[in-house]
Amino acid sequence: MGKLQTNKQQKLTSLLNTAFELFTSKGVNKTSIAEIAENAGIAKGTFYLYFKDKYDIRNMLIAHESDRLFKEAVEHLHAYNLSHETELPFEDTIIFIIDDILNELDRNRKLLTFISKNLSWGIFKKALTTGVSENDVDFLDVFNRFAKNDKIRLRDPEIVLFLIIELVSSVSYSAILYGEPTNLEGIKPHLYKTIRRILKDNEIHSRKK
C-alpha cells in the first residue's frame, strides 16, 4: 500500500470516527458536515471525496456498528462455550446473543440512540450487501447455522428472525432509553419468554423416534 493509499485510509477512518462521535453526542441532524470535516482535520471539500453526503456516512456507520455489535456478541458466545466446555442449545444461543447486545446497548446509550430504531430488518439486509468493510456478516446465515448445529429445523426462519429482531429492537429502545414501561432488567423476562415461544412455535419436529 503506497503512502498515498495509507493517507487516504487514515482520512477515511478519521472521518468515520469523528462523525460517529458527533452523531452520537449531538444527533445526526444537528451535526453539520463542516463540523465533521473540521474535527477530522480535513477541508470541507475533502469530505465529498469520501462520502456523497451526510446520510451516506450515517448509513455506513449504522451498518458498521450493527455489524460490530453482532460480531462481538458472537465472539462472546464462543468464549462462553469454550470456557464452559459446552455448546449452548439453540434457544439459549439466541438469547445469549440478544442479551449480550442489549447489555452493550444499555451501557452505550448514545449508540442505541444513534442506531435506535434503525437496528432493523432493512438495515440488516443492507448491511449484508453494502457494508463498509467486506467482511460484514450475514445474520440470517449465522442464525440458520446455529439452528442446524442443534439439529433444529425452523419453519420460515427468515420471518422468525425478522419477528425477533423487530421485537427486540423496538422493545429495547423504549425500555433502555425511557424506562417504559419498565427498565431493561424488568422487561427481559417477558421478552425472552416471548422469544423462546416464537422459536418453539416454529420448530419443525421430526416424526419418527
Next chain:
Amino acid sequence: MGKLQTNKQQKLTSLLNTAFELFTSKGVNKTSIAEIAENAGIAKGTFYLYFKDKYDIRNMLIAHESDRLFKEAVEHLHAYNLSHETELPFEDTIIFIIDDILNELDRNRKLLTFISKNLSWGIFKKALTTGVSENDVDFLDVFNRFAKNDKIRLRDPEIVLFLIIELVSSVSYSAILYGEPTNLEGIKPHLYKTIRRILKDNEIHSRKK
C-alpha cells in the same frame, strides 16, 4: 363561544389539517412553517400563537391520528359484535382491533409513514395526557376492560400491551411499506400467533374453588 373564540378554533383546525396534509405528503422535515402557515391562510407569525414549533404540531397530530385509528377500530369491533349478536372473546377482540388498524394502515400508507414507528408506547402514553381534544382514550384502560369483560386476568397487563404494541408497530411498518420480509398478509399469521401466545402466557388462571 364568542365569535372570536370560534375564529381561533377555525384557525387551529386549519393549521392542523394543513400540517397533516403536508406532513403526510412531503414529510415533516421537508415541510416548512412558512408553508404550513401559507396553506392554512394565516400569517407566519401567527403560527407561533398556536404552536411552539414544528415538532409541537407534529406530536399533536401523531397523538390525534393514533387515537383516531384506535377509536375507529373499537367502533368497528362494537359493530361486529352487534351484528353477530355475540361478544368476541378477549384474544379475538385484541386481534380484531389490531387487524382493523393494520388494514387501515395498509390502505393509508402515507399515514403509516407519518406515524411510522412513532405508533409506540411513548406517544400512546402522551396521547393520554396531552391529546389535542379532551376526549382522547386511555388504551391501557380499554385493554384491561376487554380482559375483564371476558373474566380474564393478566399478569403485568401494561407490559403485555407494551410488547404487543411494539411488535405490531415495528413489524407492520416493515411489512406494509417495504414488503420485508414478506407482505402484510404473509406476516399476519405469524404475528397473530405470536400475539395470542403472549396473551396466553400471561394469563392468570384462577385456581378452581
Next chain:
Amino acid sequence: MGKLQTNKQQKLTSLLNTAFELFTSKGVNKTSIAEIAENAGIAKGTFYLYFKDKYDIRNMLIAHESDRLFKEAVEHLHAYNLSHETELPFEDTIIFIIDDILNELDRNRKLLTFISKNLSWGIFKKALTTGVSENDVDFLDVFNRFAKNDKIRLRDPEIVLFLIIELVSSVSYSAILYGEPTNLEGIKPHLYKTIRRILKDNEIHSRKK
C-alpha cells in the same frame, strides 16, 4: 403610503442601485448576492424577499436601464423639436434617437457593457410586460406613432424596428468598446445610411397624388 411601505420601497431602490453599481463595475458573474446585500445595508436573506435570484435583479436592471435610455432620448428629441420650432421628419427622428442613445453609451461604457448585447429585441419585448416600474414604454408603439405623425406607412414595422435595433446594438457594442472595425464616429455614417435605407425600402407609398 405607510411607514412600512416606504421602508420597503427604500430597500428595493437601495438594492437596485447597489446591484447596478456592482454589476457595471465588476460584472454580473463576479458579483455575489452577499456583496449586494452587504453594500445595500440589508441582510442576505432579505435579498430574497425582493428578488428570486441574481438573474432576476439583473433582468430588471437591464429592462429599467434600456427603458431609461430610450425615454431620455425621446425627451431630448422633444426638446430639440421645441427649441427649433420644428418637427423632425420620421427618418431623422429615428436617427436622432439612435444617435442620442449611442452617444450616451459612448460616454457610459460600463452601462454599455452591462446591457451590452442584451439591448435586444427579447429584452425590449419583456420590458413592455414585466418592467420594474409600471410606466415603462412600448417601443414599437412609439415607433409607429412617429411614423404616423409623418404620414408614413411601413410594411412590417415590427420587423423593421427589429432589424434596426439588432443592427445598432451589435454594431455599437463592437465599435464603442473595441473600436472594431473603427470607432463610433467612424461607423456612424455607414450605420445611419443603412438605417435610412432599411426605412426607405419598407415605406409604403400611397398611390394617387
Next chain:
Amino acid sequence: MGKLQTNKQQKLTSLLNTAFELFTSKGVNKTSIAEIAENAGIAKGTFYLYFKDKYDIRNMLIAHESDRLFKEAVEHLHAYNLSHETELPFEDTIIFIIDDILNELDRNRKLLTFISKNLSWGIFKKALTTGVSENDVDFLDVFNRFAKNDKIRLRDPEIVLFLIIELVSSVSYSAILYGEPTNLEGIKPHLYKTIRRILKDNEIHSRKK
C-alpha cells in the same frame, strides 16, 4: 512525429471534442473542468497542461467552429458553381454563403447557442491569428477576393463586411432560437434585401470608359 507527440495530439483532440460536446449540450458555465477531463479520459491536472482555463478552450472552439461553418459554406458555393457551370455574381455569392450558414445553424441550434452572439467581428479577427489549426481562414480576404472576381470594388470593405456580419449574427440568433420577431424563413427576405442594399450602397462604380 514521435509516438509521444501523437499521444499529445490525441489528448488535445479528445479534450476539444469532449468540451465541445459538453458546452453545446449543457452550456459553458455549467460544464466543469473536472467533467471535461473525466469525459476526455485524462486526469484533471492534465487539463492545465493544454489550456489555461475553461475560457481558453472555449475561445478556441468558437473560433474553430466559426471557421468550419464558413469553410463549408464556401465549399458548397464552389460545388454549386461547378454543377451549374456558372460563377455567381458577387451579391449572390455573399447571400449564398450567408444562407448556407444560417441553414446550418437552424439545423444545429446547440451550435448556434454556443457560438451565439460570439459569431462576431472580434472573434473573427482573433480566428485569423489564434486559430486552433494553422489553416484557418481570413474572412475579409476571401470577401475581397469574391468582389474582385466579379470586378466589383467596395468602399470600406472591412466596414461593410462588419456591418453584414453583425446584422446577420444578431438577427439570426433571435429569429432561429426565439422566433422573434418571426422565424428564420420569415426574416430572410428582409435580411437579404438589407444586405444587398448595404453592398450596393458601398459599391464604387468605375466611371465609364
Next chain:
DNA sequence: TATGAATGAGCCTTCATTCAT
C-alpha cells in the same frame, strides 16, 4: 390577536487550482 418584513446564522455543495508523487 394578527401580521409579515426582516433577520442572519447555517447549510450543503461546487470547483478551479495546486502540488507532491
Next chain:
DNA sequence: TATGAATGAAGGCTCATTCAT
C-alpha cells in the same frame, strides 16, 4: 508529462424566529 487527492474560498439559498406595527 501525467496524476488525482486535497484544498478552501465562494456561492446560493432556506428557514425558524423575532418584533414593530
